[in-house]
Amino acid sequence: GQNIDQPTEMTATEGAIVQINCTYQTSGFNGLFWYQQHAGEAPTFLSYNVLDGLEEKGRFSSFLSRSKGYSYLLLKELQMKDSASYLCAVKGSFNDYKLSFGAGTTVTVRA
Amino acid sequence: ETGVTQTPRHLVMGMTNKKSLKCEQHLGHNAMYWYKQSAKKPLELMFVYNFKEQTENNSVPSRFSPECPNSSHLFLHLHTLQPEDSALYLCASSQDQNSNQPQHFGDGTRLSIL
Numbered sequence: 001g002q003n004i005d006q007p008t009e010m011t012a013t014e015g016a017i018v019q020i021n022c023t024y025q026t027s028g029f030n031g032l033f034w035y036q037q038h039a040g041e042a043p044t045f046l047s048y049n050v051l052d053g054l055e056e057k058g059r060f061s062s063f064l065s066r067s068k069g070y071s072y073l074l075l076k077e078l079q080m081k082d083s084a085s086y087l088c089a090v091k092g093s094f095n096d097y098k099l100s101f102g103a104g105t106t107v108t109v110r111a
Numbered sequence: 112e113t114g115v116t117q118t119p120r121h122l123v124m125g126m127t128n129k130k131s132l133k134c135e136q137h138l139g140h141n142a143m144y145w146y147k148q149s150a151k152k153p154l155e156l157m158f159v160y161n162f163k164e165q166t167e168n169n170s171v172p173s174r175f176s177p178e179c180p181n182s183s184h185l186f187l188h189l190h191t192l193q194p195e196d197s198a199l200y201l202c203a204s205s206q207d208q209n210s211n212q213p214q215h216f217g218d219g220t221r222l223s224i225l
Contacts, residue, residue, distance in 0.1 A: 042219065
């Protein structure tokens with residue numbers, strides 16, 4: 001089966017940095033996605049990693065280590081609007097198109 | 112983003128009612144998905160359609176019945192639901208089911224079963 005773990009909640013101060021970790025144990029690996037979901041809204045795509053290393057997109061960066069089954073999403077210069085749930089999702093082997101999601105990490109940004 | 116639109120946004124129904132959820136995507140995608148999202152739990156995949164053909168039924172009870180008349184529209188027909196079916200139901204679409212392009216989600220239908 002697929003097992004995706006991420007912390008339930010994190011709190012940080014406006015302007016700070018927060019790192020959300022995601023560990024996974026899956027049968028096969030064909031990429032890892034991060035989504036952001038504000039309360040009552042659709043999950044929106046943030047990043048995709050399939051090779052090891054760091055992908056940077058403005059204030060958000062995502063890292064992947066396939067050998068360790070580990071990823072993190074780094075949020076820099078936190079803003080109040082970054083308060084949301086962050087979902088880690090793993091795609092299995094090429095022939096297994098389904099995404100396996102973690103339960104999400106709720107990030108609260110305080111002034 | 113208005114790429115994937117779901118209606119209604121909220122639905123309250125009794126256990127004996129019949130209702131339908133609607134999803135429409137304007138992205139030219141060929142795969143569409145239904146997910147169930149319950150509080151503090153991972154998204155659960157329910158059904159997948161790829162080029163209008165159902166390719167996945169993730170052991171979903173028969174009280175949930177999907178319909179995909181074309182690649183742009185997806186329905187979820189509901190009847191004789193149980194209180195534990197109360198959840199957020201999310202629709203998503205992607206280029207096709209095997210693509211590594213991200214899935215695009217709608218805002219969901221918040222379903223409450225009385």
